[in-house]
Amino acid sequence: GDSVTQMEGPVTLSEEAFLTINCTYTATGYPSLFWYVQYPGEGLQLLLKATKADDKGSNKGFEATYRKETTSFHLEKGSVQVSDSAVYFCALIVNQAGTALIFGKGTTLSVSS
Amino acid sequence: GAVVSQHPSWVICKSGTSVKIECRSLDFQATTMFWYRQFPKQSLMLMATSNEGSKATYEQGVEKDKFLINHASLTLSTLTVTSAHPEDSSFYICSANDDTDTQYFGPGTRLTVL
Numbered sequence: 001g002d003s004v005t006q007m008e009g010p011v012t013l014s015e016e017a018f019l020t021i022n023c024t025y026t027a028t029g030y031p032s033l034f035w036y037v038q039y040p041g042e043g044l045q046l047l048l049k050a051t052k053a054d055d056k057g058s059n060k061g062f063e064a065t066y067r068k069e070t071t072s073f074h075l076e077k078g079s080v081q082v083s084d085s086a087v088y089f090c091a092l093i094v095n096q097a098g099t100a101l102i103f104g105k106g107t108t109l110s111v112s113s
Numbered sequence: 114g115a116v117v118s119q120h121p122s123w124v125i126c127k128s129g130t131s132v133k134i135e136c137r138s139l140d141f142q143a144t145t146m147f148w149y150r151q152f153p154k155q156s157l158m159l160m161a162t163s164n165e166g167s168k169a170t171y172e173q174g175v176e177k178d179k180f181l182i183n184h185a186s187l188t189l190s191t192l193t194v195t196s197a198h199p200e201d202s203s204f205y206i207c208s209a210n211d212d213t214d215t216q217y218f219g220p221g222t223r224l225t226v227l
Contacts, residue, residue, distance in 0.1 A: 043221050099162075100216075103157045106154075
């Protein structure tokens with residue numbers, strides 16, 4: 001079945017460090033890919049998305065590129081801030097109307113000043 | 114952007130009682146809503162897909178008689194946890210699709226069963 005695999009956390013970085021959170025997927029169809037972020041005590045927020053191969057999603061300094069050949073959608077940010085501390089979820093949806101997102105297990109990022 | 118609300122945000126109840134959680138799409142109509150459950154430090158697990166005016170579709174292993182879902186209108190879905198027990202304590206999150214099939218998430222409801 002369809003699935004998402006994320007790197008295990010927690011990831012602990014100093015402010016201004018470079019961030020990579022790996023995400024790979026398995027899908028029977030041609031999925032759309034997403035990164036969601038969950039700040040402490042809050043609900044999930046869409047961070048970025050990509051709907052086809054080689055698309056790059058970007059938002060708030062975060063980027064991820066849809067790589068069909070490696071079935072990956074790694075999240076990157078060049079310089080993290082303390083306010084980026086959160087749990088990050090990679091997710092996919094196979095392009096059928098009304099289907100639910102399939103989530104990875106989440107990666108906790110902790111950034112210290 | 115589109116907003117999805119949940120009510121209540123936190124509920125504590127005694128074992129054996131029933132709890133209703135509401136999920137509303139505030140500024141759009143949602144033909145499809147989803148209910149997820151999130152355990153501490155774990156991912157979201159889909160419980161059921163709720164379509165307006167029809168019965169919900171439950172994921173394997175989710176007891177439909179225990180987790181009653183009603184999607185009576187295009188802006189409201191409810192999840193009722195019947196005869197709740199401590200093992201039902203969890204974070205319940207709903208989401209709703211707009212007409213572009215973009216999914217928006219509610220803030221979640223934390224249920225604690227004593």
